[in-house]
Amino acid sequence: MAENTVQYGWDASMGIRLYDKIRQDMKTSMLKKDTAVRDTMRLIMGAFPEITVPITLESGKKSTRAKTPEEITDEDIQNIIRKFIKSEKTVLEIKKETSSAYLELLESYLPKMATAEEIEAWVKNNVDFSAVKSPVQAMGAVMKHFGKLADGNQVKAILQGMTPEK
Template sequence: MAEKTAQYGWDGSMGISLHDKIREDMKTSMINKDTQVRDTMRLVMGAFPEITVPITLESGKKSTRAKMPEEITDEDIHNIIRKFVKSEKTVLALKKKTSSDYLKLLESYLPKMATTEEIEDWIKSNVDFSVIKSPMQAMGSVMKHFGKLADGNHVKAVLQEMTVNKQAL
């Protein structure tokens, strides 16, 4: 399965929208009779109607409508995939497992998370620890910079590690 899924996945440098890439991968998986990838793509595409925009009806009542395919952004789809990833991680935790082919496939469509080194480099060049009382006060600015590309627990661990190392000097 791992060698089969190597052809699937997405990143922003491909020059294709995530929506189009998912549709393309679904077609490819159907041709290759790769049922696991096909079913995963159907699951993601089946959640597209959940992506809505607020509207105001003629009566003044507020409502929502599903976004048209051309209105769906990569970030909308990333949010759907993150929801499925979170669900799968919960299931795996209950089974006392750490990973699955399904989880790896879903994660291949998400942007790459910031590495520890990238987070440390940004903190060193942008955070002045002499101004703040606690290193955790820097958490907000770090998370604002990295957004969804960094896990809050990971950033917290990096900040704690940096302050421990700084105190040891």
């Protein structure tokens, strides 16, 4: 399947919504009889009804309804994919494996994560270690800057490895 993953995946620079790209890849995978990709796309699309928007009923009662395809944002779908990635990583950990074709396919639909070098460079340029007791206290600022593009455990490890300059 590794040779097929080049055509699958998504990037914001493609100029297409993630929702539309997943539907497009679903059709492509069905035509090519690529069952692994087809099943993954079905899994993601099957979670779309979980994306809801809060509403207030006429009685004043609070409720939710599923978002329409036009209302679903790239961020909504990325959160679903992150949830699947998290569960796959747990399974791989139990199996004592590091990666799978399924995991790589899911990751191809998320924005590229910040590298350790990018995080470290940003920390050196923007964090004043004299204002904090321990480097890990700067974690909030780092995570606020990188958001979901940085893994919290990776940031923590980088910060713990940095000694405050005194």
